[in-house]
Each structure stands twice: as structure tokens, then as C-alpha cells.
Amino acid sequence: MTNAFIALGSNVGERLDNIAAALRMLDDTDGVAVVRVSHAYESEPWGVTDQPAFANAVALVMTTLSADVLLCVLEEVEDAMGRVRAERYGPRVIDLDLLLFGDEEWESERLTLPHPRLTERDFVVTPLLEVDPHVRLPDGRLVRAEDAREGRVTGVLGIVPGYEDETPVIEADDLAAAALAARLPVGDVDDEWVVVGPSRDERWARGDFDLLFLESLLLEAGIPVQFDPHRPNTGFVYPGLSSVVHLLVPKKRAEEAQAIVDEALRPPAR
Numbered sequence: 001m002t003n004a005f006i007a008l009g010s011n012v013g014e015r016l017d018n019i020a021a022a023l024r025m026l027d028d029t030d031g032v033a034v035v036r037v038s039h040a041y042e043s044e045p046w047g048v049t050d051q052p053a054f055a056n057a058v059a060l061v062m063t064t065l066s067a068d069v070l071l072c073v074l075e076e077v078e079d080a081m082g083r084v085r086a087e088r089y090g091p092r093v094i095d096l097d098l099l100l101f102g103d104e105e106w107e108s109e110r111l112t113l114p115h116p117r118l119t120e121r122d123f124v125v126t127p128l129l130e131v132d133p134h135v136r137l138p139d140g141r142l143v144r145a146e147d148a149r150e151g152r153v154t155g156v157l158g159i160v161p162g163y164e165d166e167t168p169v170i171e172a173d174d175l176a177a178a179a180l181a182a183r184l185p186v187g188d189v190d191d192e193w194v195v196v197g198p199s200r201d202e203r204w205a206r207g208d209f210d211l212l213f214l215e216s217l218l219l220e221a222g223i224p225v226q227f228d229p230h231r232p233n234t235g236f237v238y239p240g241l242s243s244v245v246h247l248l249v250p251k252k253r254a255e256e257a258q259a260i261v262d263e264a265l266r267p268p269a270r
Contacts, residue, residue, distance in 0.1 A: 009095040015055035036060040038127035046151035058127035122148040155222035193248040
């Protein structure tokens, strides 16, 4: 079995549903098993900018197929879903790219591994690092978020439908989470972060589980999150001492974030 990383993109129709459909078709292929899927990220169009924003994800699959046969499978999935290759970098219902295939290196007319522009594209690197924060190229070099300067990620769209169990929980010390906090949403993040949470009139605190649950809701809405002074249930914990952890978002997104928090914390109707 070989581990392979596949990039998925869509900007036509129901983008997340398209990505989910492509993953199901891969999962139904003999010799291919989808084992991990990133969140779906929204990104700026790259190459041809006058088109809708893309949804992008990366999947880790295990396969008994060779790299060239897996490439044929990806092309068959694209064709089955109605992709029309009329314009390079143009709109597409689904786009599947083989990024890495174990430690193999290929150079042929049809296939180059690793993908020649893998490290340059934010919409590939950010979900790739979420799936595997320590992924390396065949020559041993780490894939680094700071090297990806094209195709900027602009938001988090959420979990790909049907792949909740295969989607990793984003931890603060992951490279992907660091990239997420630094970049999302582009154009809305300023230098000021503010606390969101329960009403100031309430004299109680939320537990670690509640804070992490609220974080997941905000991330799915594309709102960056930070914790102060540390992530819940990690670090800065001393015997006999308790620490109040604050949930922070960019000031420009505070009103939207607070509405999400208030809805999540509203007591159930009796």
C-alpha cells in the first residue's frame, strides 16, 4: 500500500458536494481507500481571476495502484462528473491533482511527481498541512506554509459532507492551524483581537469542551480564532492553580462571531 495525497477543487455548482462526490467515487474504486480529508477552504481564483472562488481540499488515500494508474482514475472521476477542459485554469466542476505518491518521483509527459507547483499554492499547502503537518517532499524537504504565495486561501467552508470521521481536529500547534490563524479571512484580519463569549452579566465560566466546541463553530464560519493565554486543556497548567482562557476573534468579525456564540449557548426551549 502507498500513501498518496490528492488535491480537490471546485468552483461550479455546489462546490462541497462536488468534492464529496469525487471522494466517494475514489473510495468506491478497487485499490483506493480515502483515509483522511482536510476541511474545505475557499480560495481566490488562480491563473484566470475572472471566475467564482474555489473550494479546495486535500485527501490522503491509501492505494495498491501505481501512480500512473491512479492518475487515470482521477481523470475518469473528472470525466464522470462532467468536467470540460475548455480553458486552462478556468472554471471546473471538479479538479483532481495527484500531489505526492509515497516517496516516488516521476517525470513523464502525463505525470510529474511531486506536483511541480505544490509548494507555491496556498490553496494546496494549507489543506495539505492540515492532513499531515509534517509532510515531506521525496527529497526530504518539509512543505512549509510560508513558501505558498499564490492562490491565497480566504476562508474555511467547513467539513466535506460525509467525511466528518476522516476530518482531523485542528490543533493550535499544527502548522495548518498556524496558517489558518495567520491568513483567514484575508482582508478582514487587523492587529486587534477581541474576546467573545457569554454575556458580561453572567457570572460563570465555560469549560474546555465548550470553548473547543465554540472554536469549531467559528472556524466553520470562516472566522479565525485565538485563545489567551493558552489553548484550553494544554500548557500553562500548574498544580493547584486554575487559568481563565479567553476566546478571541478579529475585531472586524466580532459581531458575527458573538451571534454564533450566543446561538450556540442559548438554553433549549422548555
